[in-house]
Structure formats: C-alpha cells, structure tokens
Amino acid sequence: MKRAFEIFRRDVNRLSHNMVAMIVTIGVCLIPSLYAWFNIAANYDPYANTGNIKIAVANADKGTENELIGELNVGEEIVQNLKKNDSLGWKFTDEKKAVQGVKSGKYYAAIVIPEDFSSSFVSILSGDMKQPQFEYYLNEKKNAIAPKVTGTGASTIQEQVNEEFIAAAAGSVSKILGQTAEQMGTQVDTVQESLIAKMQTAEENLEEYQVVLENLNKTIDGSDDLINGTQETLDALKSAVASGAKSMNNGTDILASVRNSVGALSVGLSDGLTQGADALSGISSAVGTDLGKLNEKVQNVNEKIGNTITSMQDLISKNEEILTVLRELDNQVPGNPLSEIIEKLETENQRHKEILKNLQTGNNSIGNAVNTSVQGLNQIASVIQDGQKNLQTSRASFEKNVLPSLNQSLDSFAQLSGKVSGVLAGVEPSAEQLKNVTGDLKQTLSDTKTAMESTKEALDDVQKKLNTAITDLGALQSSDIYLSLKELTKKDTGEVAEFMHSPVQLETKSFYRVENYGSAMAPFYTNLAIWVGGIVLIAIFKMEVDKDEKIKSFTVTQGYFGRWILYITTGLIQALIICLGDIYLLKIQCKNPAAFVFAGLFASFVYVNLIYALSITFKHIGKALSVILVILQIPGSAGTYPIEMTPAFFQFVHPLLPFTYGINAMREAIAGIYGMHYWKNILCLAVFLPIALGIGLLLRPHLLNLNYLFDRKLAETDLMICEEEGMQREKISLSTAVKILAGQDEFRKSLNDKIEKFQSNYHKKIRRGFLAIVVIPIIFLILMFSIDSKMVFLVLWIASIILIALYLIVVEYIHESLKRKKRLSEMSDEVLLKEVKENTQRGEGEQ
Template sequence: MKKTLKIYRDDWREIASLPIMILLLIGLTLLPSVYAWVNIRAMWDPYENTSGIKVAIVNEDVGATIKNKHLNIGKQTVNKLKKNHKLGWTFVNREQAKKGIRNGTYYATLLIPRNFSKKISSIASNHPEKPTVTFTVNEKINAVTPKITKSGVSTVVNQVSNSFTKGVGQVIFSKFNEAGLMLQRKLPLIRQFEDKLFKLEQSLPEIKKIGTKITIIDQNFNDIQKKVQNVSKLKALTPKLDEAIPYLVKVNEQLPVLKEGIDSASDLNKRFTTVKNETDSQLNDILKKMIANIEEAKQQAKDKDRDQLQEIQTSLEELQTSLQNQSQSITDHLQPLNDLVTFNENQWPHLEDSVQKAALFAQNDWPSAQEKLSKAERFVHDELPKAGLLLHKAALAVKNDLPGLEAAVTSTAKKIRDFEKNSSVSQVITALRNDAKLESDFLASPLILKEKKLFPVPNYGSAMTPFYTLLALWVGGMLLISSLKVGRGEIEDSPGGLPFYYGRLLTFLTIGFFQGLVVSLGDLWIIHAYIRQPLAFVLFSIMLSIVFMIIIYTFSSFLGNIGKGLAVILLVLQFSSSGGTFPVAVTSSFFKHLNPFMPFTYGVSLLREASGGIITEVVVSDIVHLLLFPLIFLLLPLLFKNIFQKKPRNKKRARIFL
C-alpha cells in the first residue's frame, strides 16, 4: 500500500513541477465536458424549430360544385397552412417544386391534384372516390428531416380529413335530427302499426283457418262452377216470368172479390149444415116415434094386423136408413165447402199475404232483381273464371307464402317486443335529435387525448443530457490514456508491478473525479439542463467517471494499445446497445443481447433517474450492476499478476507523461 501511495504522490509532484502539464490536465478535464455541452446545446429543442424546414405546396385543385355551391378544399387547405408555422410551407407551382426538391431547396413537396375537391365531394354519389395527395421527400438531404416533414404533412392531411369528417358529420346529423322530428310526428302512426301488427299476430290462427277454407273452396271450385250455371237457366225463365207478372197483378186485384166469394160459400155451407142437421134431427125423431107407436100397436093388434104393422115398421126403418144415407151423401157433397171454409180460415191469410207480396215484388222489385240476375249471369260467364284463377292463386299463396308471412309477423313482433324491452322509439327519437354540431365535432375527434407526463423533461436537450454526459466521461477516459503514460513500471526497489498499477490508477481516478464533477456541474450551471435531483446527478456522474476510468485504464494497462482499441470498440458497441438514443427494442437482436452487459446501459438509466425523478429500486439495481464492472477489472491484475510482476528492462522510475 505504501508503494502504491508513493507512486501516486510522485505522479502529482511531477505534474506540479511542470506548469505546462497542469494546463494539459486542465484541458483534459474540460475538453470532454465541452464535447457534451456543445452537442446537448446543438439539439436543445430541434422539434420546436422546424419552421425552417421548407416544404413546397402545389395546389392545382380547381374545386367542385355541390348542390349549386362551389367548393375548393385545396384552397381551404392552403389557407390553413398559411396559418400553420410548424414547417416552412412554401406555395409554388409544379415546376418550381420539382426543381427545388431536386436541388435541395425544399426538403419535401405536397401536390394537391386538380380533382381533389371533386373526389372528396363524390361521397354524396353512389361511387365515392378517395382523393390522392402526392407527398415527395428528398431523403438524401438529411436522415431525420423526412420523418419530420412526413409527420407535419400527415398532421395536415389529418386536419383536412377531420374538417371534412366534421362537415359531413354535421350534414348527416342534421338529417338524423330531421329524421327524429319526422319520427316524432309519425309516432302515433308507429304505435298504430305496432298495435295492428300485434293484432295481426293474434289473428294468425284465424287467418290460417280462412286459408284452409280458401284451399277447400279452390279444391271444390269446379263443382261450384257447375252449380252456378243454373243462373243461366233462371235467366232463361225471365221472359215467362215477365208474361206471368200481369196475371199475378190481376190476381192480386181480384183477391177481395175472391175473398168475398169464399166468405159467401162459407156462409152457405154453414146454412146447409144447419138445415141438414135440423132436418136429420126432426126426421129421426118422427121416425123414432112412428116406429115406437107401431111397436106398441103390434102388441095390441091381432096377428093379421101385427104382420101389416111389421111391414110398416120395416118400411119405416128402411126409410130411416135411407134418410141417414142421404144425409151422409149431403155431408159428402158439402165437404168441398167445408174444405173451403178451412182454407179460408187457415191458409187464405198466408196466401193472400204471399200474393200481395209477390204482386208488390213484381211491380216494384222485379226490374232491379232482373238487372241483378243479368249481372249475376254476366259474372258467372265473365268474372267467375277470373275469380277462380284468383282463388287458385290465393290458395297457392296460402300454401307457399302464408307460413313465411306467419314467421315474418311473429319474428317482427318479437323484435319489436325485444326492442321495447331494451329501449323505446322515444329514446331513438331523443338520440336522433341531438345537437348536430356537437355530434359532428365528436365524429371528427371522438377521443380527447389527455397527456399525462410521468417524470416530465421539458426539452430534447435535457432528455439527451444523461447520454452525452456518459459519452463525454468515456471520451475523457480515452483522452487520458492517450495523453498520459499507462504501462507496467516499478520503482527500483519494487518487488513487482502491482503497486505501480494501483498507484497510477489513483492518479487517473483523481482526474476522472474532476472530469465527472466538471461535466455534471456544467450541465447544471452552464447549459442549464433540466435535472430534478442535481446533487444525485453530480454524485452519479462522478461515480460513473470512476467506473469508466477503471475499465479503460485496466484495458490499456493490461493489453497496451490493444486495450485502447478495445475501449474504442466498447464505446462504439455501447452507443447502439445502451438505449441512450433509440430504444433497445428497435435495434437488432445483436445489440439487444449486448444490452445487459454494457456499463452504459446502467449508467444512462442511473443519470436519467436523477434527471427525471428517482425510483429507489431502479437506482439500487443500476448501482449494483455498475459496481460489478470495477470489481471485476480491479481483480484482473490479481488474477494475472505474473504479467504485472515481470521485471522491466529499464529500472528507472516510470514517468506519467509520454
């Protein structure tokens, strides 16, 4: 340890003895910082200074006419670009744009074609066409500029699209509003339709029955057609009926006379019957008395007189029988009169009423009935076949279409019920009648991007400060090993080279300490980078400078010029694999695999923690990983001490300056 410290003291005595060397060390301390500060300041806020990037705009749009209104969207776009200062928009013709982009005057060109408005307005037609805007970029000029110009042009195109979407949306939602008003006016009709549909659904069984009857009628139509042919026969009888009608009228007129005759016959019958009955009764009584007297006389008379009386009695009895027969004959002859009396009492009123009605019908209704009969005959001959055809079609419809109709009605009714369960026509009307302007604004920009910055860094330069600070520290270490002597040396009485290695390392670490201190303080006070934890940033920078110095010094001390070359190679590899500029995720798999083994990976992360805001577990993890590197490189001389303990040819004390 004493020999190591002695070498360290001798190095600083030598430095102090040479003022020019002091200036050199000051330069070696400041130069890496200047490298970092210049680069950080050069890209301090590049994305806020893009107005100098010239983009040529060529507008050839001639406009279009929609519903007698002229529209030129290309001109509207140009007017918007004149108010947009994110890029250096320059408005030229096609030839100027073509020449300017080739010679580098313009980084990009945007060509709005002649049919731009026409194609956009084609959305109102049945065959809408998308307009094409030609964006040309000269990628030879710069690697980043094409991305910036493309982003700016894309923003403009999106603005045009959003404006168009907003305009179209306002028209559409205005139509929706009108539709809502119409629905509101038609709401009673809609309700009626619903009611009728539900009633139709309820009537489907009855409709099916009617359909069945139609099918049966269609099947029996031939029989019906045969039966209705009787209409023609009935029509043929109308002349005879016409002839009979006058007689019927006359009969009706003679009915009172006929009634009077029938009434007289009835009276006559009654009188005949009365006389007959009285005569029969009187004759029977006389005969009975005479027979009784003869019977009494027979008992008192002699035998001879008795025989005569017997003959008389027999004659009287025969006369009585004859009178009875004659009475019956008279009764039989009076029977038609009795029937006439019965007819007069029972059937005559009905007959009289029927004849009167028939006469009235013949006089009043027969002409119209005759006309209807003629129409019926014409219907049978002319319309009935057509009706049969329609009936057949109806039967086919019942067979083929009624099931589909039934399914459609049932399905529609179910959908209406389901719709009414989840919402209502009133809700639809309310939705349609929303504010058209608000709805179109929403359609053009359906999302509001709420940007929430976690660990915010205000500008690009501050965001790149951790990486360029690390780069400056590594470059500073490489400048030291290139300007100061690094090699195996010893004091004359030294038993080996390990004390020299550690002693000279302390010298380099001291210079590295100041390099880290200067660059971090300059980041804070000279270029005013945003650092949320300044003290931590300074301490982390010093620690990283020491870690890098151990790595670079050991490479050079252990392998000489080869080690210096390895330090350069390691710098190049870390540039792409550490995620300092671009995320490691966008690099190739080779650099992704290198990433966990590079000190820059943890150094960039550590300084970013101090810059944006510290997360303790991240800081601890980064420090632990970083400390592994000096631990490994400090142990290398012990593991390979034979290399460091070889006796040099020159026994003189090794000087620090080349």
C-alpha cells in the first residue's frame, strides 16, 4: 500500500497547488450537502403552511325550520366555523366563481353547500330521509400533493358537520331522556310499593296457610286413632252378632225339644219360655251395648273427618288467594320468574281438591253404613221386645189357654226366632262394609298427610323467594341502576351534547417520536446526497492513475487503491459536512448525533466503493449502472413510503439495496436505538464492501481490453469524455502469441478464415442489434400500457435494453479481438516477443 499512498499524496499535492482545482474540490465536497439540506429544509414542516392553500367555499343553503330542532342553517354554521379555522386558506364566494376559480387554477379546490343542505338534515324526522351532501370540486392538475391536503380539508368539514349534528341531536334526545327518566323513576317507586305490599300480603297468607296445615296434620293424626278404634268396635259388633245368632239357634233347638216333649209340657214349656226370654234379653243387652259404642265411635269419626274436610276447604281457599297474588306479581315482573312456583302450587291445589272429594265421599259412606246398622239393630230390639212381651203373656195365661194356645205360642216363637236370625244375618255384612270404608278412609287420610307435607315444602320455598323478592325490591332504591336512573334526570343536556360531539378521545402514545417531517425525511435525503456525491466524484476526478517522474510504475492493484484513497477521503468529507449540517444547521431531531454521523460516514465509505468499482471496471457502463442503482433505491429503499405500499418488484429488491440499511441506521440514531438494530444495519451495509472490492480487484483485470475498446471508440467521436491512460494498456493474450510463434502461417490462415466468416455477418449483427434495441422496448412499452402488470413489463423493458446493449458490446468486442489477433500475426517474431515481454511486465505490475 506504500505506492498507493504515494499516488494519493501526489494527487493531493496537485490539487493543493492549483487554486481552481481546490475551488472545484471544495465545491465537490459541498454540492451534495446542498442537495440534502435544501430538500430537508423544504420538507421540514410543510403542513405548517397549509393556510396558504386557497379553497373556495360557496354557501347556497337556505336553512330550514323544524318543531323539534327549531330554526336550522347548517351552511351558515359551517361558514362561521371555517372563518375561525386557519388550517387552510378558505375563500368565501358564490358557486359560479368558486367553480370557475378551480378550473382556472386560482383555487386548489372548492366546496359548494347546496340550498337544501339543512332541510336534508332534518328529513330524518319526517321519515323521508335524504342524505345531506355538499359538492367538492378539485383541480388535480395544479399539484400532486395539494389534492390530498384539500381532500383532508373537505373531510374535516364533513366530520365537523357530522359532529355538530350529532351534538344537537344528542342534546334533544338527552332532554327527552331526562324527562322520561324522571317519569320512570316515579313509576318505579309506585310499582315498587305496590309489589312490596302484595308480597307482604302473600307472605301473611302463607303464614296462615302454614297454621292451617299444622292443624290439619294434627286432625289427621287424631282421625287415624279414631278410625283404628272404630274398626275395633266393628270387630266387637260382629262378635256380638255371631253370639246372638248362636243363642237364637239354641232357642230353636229348645223349641224343637219342647215340641217333641209335649208330655212334659207343663214343666218344660215354662223352663223353655224362661230360657228363651233370658236369651232374648241377653241378645238385646249385648246388641244395645255394642250399638251404643259403635254409634259413639262413628260420631267421633264423622266429627274428626268433618273437621278435616273443613280444614281442607280452608287450605284450598288460602292456596287460591296465594296463587292470585303470585300471578299478579309474576305478570308485573319481567321474565315471569314465579311461573315455576305457581305451576307447582296449582298442581298441589288440584291434588288437595281430589283428596277433599275422597274425604267427603268416605264420610258420607260411613254415615250411610252406620244408619243402616242402627236401623237393623233397632229392628232387632223391637222384635226382641215384642218377643219378651209375647212370652210373658204366654206364661201368664198358661193355665188359661195352655193347651189351646201352646202350638200357637210355639209357632210365634219360632217365627220370632227366624226374624231375629235374619236381622242378625244382615248386621254382619253391614259391619264388614263399614270396616272397609274406614280402611279406605284411613288410606285417604294418609295420602292427605303426605300431600300436606309436600305442600308445606312448596310453601316454604315460596316464602323464602318472597322474602328474597321483598328484600331485593327494598334494595332497589339504593341500587346502582336506580341511582343512575335518578342521576340521569339531573344531567345537563349541554354536557351530554358535548360528549356526543366527540364521544371517543384518542390517546396517542408514540414510540420513537419524530418531531417534524424534515427530521423524518433526513435519512433518505442524506443517503441520497451521499450517493450523488460519489457520482459527482467519478464525474470530476479521473479514475485511471497516470505516470510521471515520481511515480513511473505501479501494479493494477496499487493504481486502484491509489485513486481509491482520494475518492474515499473526499466522500468521507462530503458525508461529514452533510451529517453535521443536518444536525447543527437544520437542527433536525437526533437522539444520538455520534451514531448518526458514524452511519453517514460508513454509508459514504460503502457507496463510494461501489460507485468507484463499477465505474473503473465497466467505464461508462459502470457509471450508468451507478445511476440505475440510485433510481432503483429511491422507491425501493422505503425512504419515503412504507415498502409495503410499493409494487411487488420494489418489495423484492428492497433487501438487496444498500440504501435500505443506510437509511434504517440513521433512523435509529434520529428517533432512538432499539436493541442491536443499529449495528445490524451497519453490518448489513458492510456486506456490500467485499462485493465492491471483488468487482474492482478481481473482475476488472479481465475486462481491460473491453475498457480499451470503449475508450478508443469514444475518443474517436471527439465529443465524449474518455481517459487516455486507459487506452495505453491493451492486454495481449499469451496463448495467442504462443500459437503465432509456433505456427505463424498456419495460425494466420485459420485466423483469416475466422475474420472473413465473422466479417461477413458483422454488419448484419450490428443492424439487428440496433433494430432490436428499438423494436423490443417498443413492444414491451405497448404491452405495459395494455396489461395490468405494468411493473413487470417495465422491468422487462429495461432488461431487454441492457441485454441488447450487452449483445452489441460482445459483438464489437469479438470484432476488435479478431482485428488485434490479426495485427499480432502480422508482426515479426522480434517485435511480437517485445510486445509479449512488455505485456508480461504490465501483468506483473510494471508500466
């Protein structure tokens, strides 16, 4: 690198001793910064000057009048609000002048409020809705950005009108809502008191109902004991009847014996009559005793069952009262929460009615059975009494009418005995029937008791829910909803309207806040200026190193780095001036100035390497490639718009462009560094350095003849700039020299054949190339305008031009290469060897 620094010192010495060169160099260092500064300053805060953009406003609104809203003129309110608004240059005129002013370019846009604007607003109240709208006229030719700004102004007016209308409507609705809420509050209090009173009545009925249930259960328990006693009495009655029937049978047997012992009639008959009278007396006594007991028991059962029936009737009546209250409550409470309880109580009440019916039927059956038994026993007693009287009569008149009336008495007694036996035979079935009835009655009372217990559980549940409901209703006045309803009546309609005017407030929390648009655009314009500065360096300073008395020889690499140092140094000065001017002259926001300056210097180092490598390697094509790269990087680096908003092609090339990482690194320094993002972008930018060095050091030696061709051809025009030093280093192929020396005549013949064959088609190939470079791009241009995928055809159009240009360059290079070989073949061996020796020395670095 010693020779490279010698070249650099010589270059600096030449510049420092030439005042004009120094002025130009200073200008080269300053011009890129001016490019950045002017653009940043122009875009520093453009929206602060939107008041200079003229927008015409024409109000033709006639206003309207409505019973609910009153007089309304929305157009006039808009005009008054706009007169207080200086965000845009509002100019108030009539419709004709407004529209004409937009056409002529006097105004950027115009807003015309029609005469039915206000009436359209209130059309919603009549049911015949008509959407209010104003007319917006725009001159899009006047400026690219102005339509966006004026469109924002029109949208602002629309939003303001909507907000004011909502606020007015909300005020009216709030007033009505307050009145309604007050009425609702009064109604709620009245309904609440009514509900609580009804619920308390229902609760009192439930308590009485519970008492009735307890008494009924006690009555049922007592009735059960009575029924058991009655059944025992019936069993005793049956036994007495059986004993009487047996006695009657014995009396019959005695009568038969008396009838057979007529001979001992006087003695036997008297004894038989006495025994018959005693038997009848015993039967009468037993039957009378049992009948008295049965009658007493049955009367007790009837009384208890009657009490049970009365309690059941009271129970059903109370249940009906409770059901009536619950139905009223259920109808007044939304959602019918008591329907399930009402249904359950109705089922229980129906069950009670069926039990009551069974009790009444059983009680009637018992009464009928007892009456039948009593009638039978009364008949028995009457018959026995008649028999006793007859026996006494027979016995008294025995002596008078013994024999004559004996048979008659015996027959009467026999008849009496038959009647008694018949009556006794009827008593036992009646007693059995009565026992069955009491058994059924006992089961009915058991079912009644079970039903009462189920009813008691249901009533307990109802009472709990009623207590809860009463508590909830009592707490209603202290609930949040009720208090909110009461509070609603106190709301100021103006406050409600103001709230509805802007019900949602946006709270913005910015990360990495950028104070102004100029600071946000500074990374893009700074990187662009640095790249432009590199192109300016290539345009001003020569790339090829010349020789003089101090530096007579150097290698290709030494020459490359010798001029490279000059470019890099000047590029770093350019970047330093740009970055320091951004911070301290324009005073852009910058959280980390050191990082910002370093990013600018490193970006310049990378950009100048790329531009220098492309330009020195490909000459004018390389310079063109540098310009193409900057063209791609302006939309493809996301310097202005988010890359997601650009076409797919630019999204694809975005990560392949150095601008992407240079801009991102500066953004980190301006707004704040997050993690390792800054250094990641620096490292990604560094990837382009080996690419640039590979092009300049490895690829360039293989293109010396091509560069020589370009320089010589451009020099022939006497119009286009070329470097003389590049024309002196045509490279001779060693393999060609060896072939010439080994068999000059044979090689010359073969070479002449190739030249002749190539030359015969050379002009055709050139003409075809130039024809293709015109026709093919035109085809792609036509397709680009007729097919939606414009970006694809634009890329293909550019690619086709590059490919055709490369084709022409290759054809011309082959043509020159054949001519060079022919020239070498015509040299003598001594001259050829001398040329080869000089060429070899240049390949080793000598010149």
